[in-house]
Amino acid sequence: MSAAVSYERVRDQLATLGLDAALTSLDPVLARGQQDAKVAVEVLDELLGLELAARFERRIATNRKLAGLPTLKTLESFDFAAQPEIPKPTVDELATLRFLHQGENVLLLGPCGVGKTHLATGLALTALARGHRIYFLTLHDLVTKSRAARDRNRLGLFMQTLLRPALLILDEIGYQPLERADATCLFELVNKRYQMQKSIILTSNKSFGQWDEIFPDTALATALLDRLLHRATTITIRGESYRLRHRRQAGLAGPPLNAGGTHPAA
Numbered sequence: 001m002s003a004a005v006s007y008e009r010v011r012d013q014l015a016t017l018g019l020d021a022a023l024t025s026l027d028p029v030l031a032r033g034q035q036d037a038k039v040a041v042e043v044l045d046e047l048l049g050l051e052l053a054a055r056f057e058r059r060i061a062t063n064r065k066l067a068g069l070p071t072l073k074t075l076e077s078f079d080f081a082a083q084p085e086i087p088k089p090t091v092d093e094l095a096t097l098r099f100l101h102q103g104e105n106v107l108l109l110g111p112c113g114v115g116k117t118h119l120a121t122g123l124a125l126t127a128l129a130r131g132h133r134i135y136f137l138t139l140h141d142l143v144t145k146s147r148a149a150r151d152r153n154r155l156g157l158f159m160q161t162l163l164r165p166a167l168l169i170l171d172e173i174g175y176q177p178l179e180r181a182d183a184t185c186l187f188e189l190v191n192k193r194y195q196m197q198k199s200i201i202l203t204s205n206k207s208f209g210q211w212d213e214i215f216p217d218t219a220l221a222t223a224l225l226d227r228l229l230h231r232a233t234t235i236t237i238r239g240e241s242y243r244l245r246h247r248r249q250a251g252l253a254g255p256p257l258n259a260g261g262t263h264p265a266a
């Protein structure tokens with residue numbers, strides 16, 4: 001068979017197999033192969049490599065769309081100097097994603113504005129960039145969506161979407177107390193992911209000791225914490241709100257709030 005016929009057939013076969021990136025790159029790859037006197041296997045290697053790279057990019061783009069991230073804050077844009085309570089080596093270690101491969105959890109605790117969601121999002125983006133599926137939702141989302149799913153008899157299906165991703169981010173636990181059905185749903189989610197050895201990143205403005213206030217009974221709070229903390233990295237941030245501090249440094253806000261959340265008496 002002549003080379004011209006083979007060329008046509010290769011194009012058709014790539015198209016039939018849906019290897020679109022390889023098809024697009026065929027001409028330049030063949031030209032480079034000829035120019036650099038590459039052997040056939042090198043040319044094939046480059047062509048297939050380009051197809052796989054393009055597929056990986058597509059997968060990342062799809063995963064990003066499905067992730068439900070509220071912002072795209074990265075770990076690189078996190079100012080560790082501004083938040084000395086957060087140990088950078090610990091975050092660097094988390095960024096290796098070993099925790100994800102080992103099914104460990106990450107718990108980020110601290111008051112409003114100290115960077116919990118930023119860190120969670122940064123880790124999520126790191127995981128996405130390496131091809132993992134993630135899903136982000138606030139506890140409020142979880143409550144609303146699981147109630148809606150229950151009403152439509154589709155709770156099982158909704159739970160599946162929360163069990164499938166390699167990483168689940170549950171943001172803002174503790175801002176509202178949970179009714180029993182919602183607390184049970186949260187427990188089942190955490191328990192199932194624990195059994196599947198799949199990671200959760202959880203953020204809360206409440207210390208573990210205060211979790212009793214969120215749950216309808218202590219036994220449920222204890223059982224949940226037991227699963228969450230069994231294999232987990234906890235980062236507790238006690239600092240001041242990042243934005244507030246910047247505003248104060250710019251002379252736009254008063255002194256820092258005291259522990260009770262009020263301004264100290266002048």
Ligand code: ADP
Binds near residue numbers: 080082115118
């Ligand atoms: P939290 O979730 O703890 O309430 P956020 O992560 O939403 O706080 O942070 C509030 C805002 O301040 C966000 O815009 C975030 O990007 C920014 N921020 C907080 N801490 C830092 C930091 N150390 N470096 C850079 N930006 C920060």
Ligand code: MG
Binds near residue numbers: 113116118171172203
């Ligand atoms: Mg937050």
